[in-house]
Amino acid sequence: MRIPCDILIAGGGVAGLSAACLFASAGFETVCVDPIPPITDGATAGADLRSTAFLLPSVDLLSDSGLWSVLSPHAAPLSTMRILDAGGEAGSVREQADFIADDLGLPAFGYNLPNTLLREKMLAFLRKFANFQLLAPETVGKMTPRSAGALVQLKGGNQISAKLVIAADGRNSPLREQLGITVKTWHYGQKAIVFNTSHTKPHQNISTEIHRSGGPFTLVPLEDPYKSAIVWMERGPRAATLFAMDDTDFNAALSERSCGTLGAIEIIGKRALWPIISQRAERLNGPRTALLAEAAHVIPPIGAQGLNMSLADLKTLRDLVIEARNQSQDIGGAELLQKYHRMRWPDMAARIKGVDLLNRASMADSAAFKDLRRTGLKYLHGIKPLRNALMKRGLGAK
Numbered sequence: 001m002r003i004p005c006d007i008l009i010a011g012g013g014v015a016g017l018s019a020a021c022l023f024a025s026a027g028f029e030t031v032c033v034d035p036i037p038p039i040t041d042g043a044t045a046g047a048d049l050r051s052t053a054f055l056l057p058s059v060d061l062l063s064d065s066g067l068w069s070v071l072s073p074h075a076a077p078l079s080t081m082r083i084l085d086a087g088g089e090a091g092s093v094r095e096q097a098d099f100i101a102d103d104l105g106l107p108a109f110g111y112n113l114p115n116t117l118l119r120e121k122m123l124a125f126l127r128k129f130a131n132f133q134l135l136a137p138e139t140v141g142k143m144t145p146r147s148a149g150a151l152v153q154l155k156g157g158n159q160i161s162a163k164l165v166i167a168a169d170g171r172n173s174p175l176r177e178q179l180g181i182t183v184k185t186w187h188y189g190q191k192a193i194v195f196n197t198s199h200t201k202p203h204q205n206i207s208t209e210i211h212r213s214g215g216p217f218t219l220v221p222l223e224d225p226y227k228s229a230i231v232w233m234e235r236g237p238r239a240a241t242l243f244a245m246d247d248t249d250f251n252a253a254l255s256e257r258s259c260g261t262l263g264a265i266e267i268i269g270k271r272a273l274w275p276i277i278s279q280r281a282e283r284l285n286g287p288r289t290a291l292l293a294e295a296a297h298v299i300p301p302i303g304a305q306g307l308n309m310s311l312a313d314l315k316t317l318r319d320l321v322i323e324a325r326n327q328s329q330d331i332g333g334a335e336l337l338q339k340y341h342r343m344r345w346p347d348m349a350a351r352i353k354g355v356d357l358l359n360r361a362s363m364a365d366s367a368a369f370k371d372l373r374r375t376g377l378k379y380l381h382g383i384k385p386l387r388n389a390l391m392k393r394g395l396g397a398k
């Protein structure tokens, strides 16, 4: 069977589903394909235990489609971003810098939600659209670009003809490989342990990043004031040791690494281990295809830039596609896709570089470098215009 559509999205991760919500709600015939049906329960094997902090430009984008009103009741506002330096001998907090949304006249920098809940709410939102189909389990195979559209073979035997194909098929993107688009990858020998916690002190909507060595330890508020999502980055061997610990030993290590910020703290449920890399595709476009999200860029989870960068890609692509439709032009044409690449690549490359530097600074082992990091933090935070400029840049301003 051949299924015709306007837009085929390869990948039903959070980025692919976000794209589906935006394009389906804008009236495009949209099909999303994923080998694994989206997992919406954190207790199921293979569940994505991460959470996503949506920064304000992303909230605006999701509001446009009506999706944000479904998500917002479950979101924890992040009203303060706190950076702590605990890089001294004692391992206790020796420098604190608070970046406060109210200083910019904003209610919050962003809003945090668990990724499983995002999948659940996005799927429920998409069920309302007769112009949307999810094919899962199903896998995108060979794509043949043609002058009027792309013909895509599905592993299950069916074919899809689409005017535009969006590769949201993750960091090892098979579509990107097929198109011969190369990537540049940076390795850090570092992993992130991801899990949820309960704690005795309320988080007060403060997102806290604690720097010592090995990488940042970040506590991100969840909807319940006594629960937070944690991303704990360490060098590979230390991360593997922590990951293998039983809950009692792990909780002891967790209390020590969190510097008592939220009182007594305990893991809830499972942990997941993520290898940390930076990766940049050398092009964001191929014939009939746009690369989106981790297919295009991967960065260490610092400053909530990952999916937010993907949503900036998505906004650019959506605007170009709607403009083309309004002018009765080809929504998957070479010129449009070239423009998408030109509009997104420089910002993407600059953010990858910025996050790479922050990560390397956070991994530092030498006492001299850690002291330099502390001085840098004090200096950047101490000068109000610089502080405000940094906050705006972190929020997605150019």
Ligand SMILES: Cc1cc2nc3c(=O)[nH]c(=O)nc-3n(C[C@H](O)[C@H](O)[C@H](O)COP(=O)(O)OP(=O)(O)OC[C@H]3O[C@@H](n4cnc5c(N)ncnc54)[C@H](O)[C@@H]3O)c2cc1C
Binding pocket: 010, 011, 012, 013, 014, 015, 016, 033, 034, 035, 036, 050, 051, 052, 053, 054, 138, 139, 140, 141, 168, 169, 170, 171, 174, 175, 192, 194, 231, 274, 292, 293, 294, 295, 301, 304, 305, 306, 307, 308, 309, 310
């Ligand atoms: C520890 C950690 C914490 C993070 N925290 C944040 C945060 O707070 N804020 C933020 O903005 N970002 C964050 N990020 C980044 C963010 O999670 C990702 O950018 C985001 O999940 C987007 O991933 P994706 O959808 O591109 O890829 P994936 O989630 O990997 O999805 C790709 C999908 O493609 C499917 N697929 C693969 N092959 C095929 C095929 N042939 N056909 C069809 N489908 C296919 C896969 O099954 C998968 O479902 C974090 C990342 C990490 C590692």
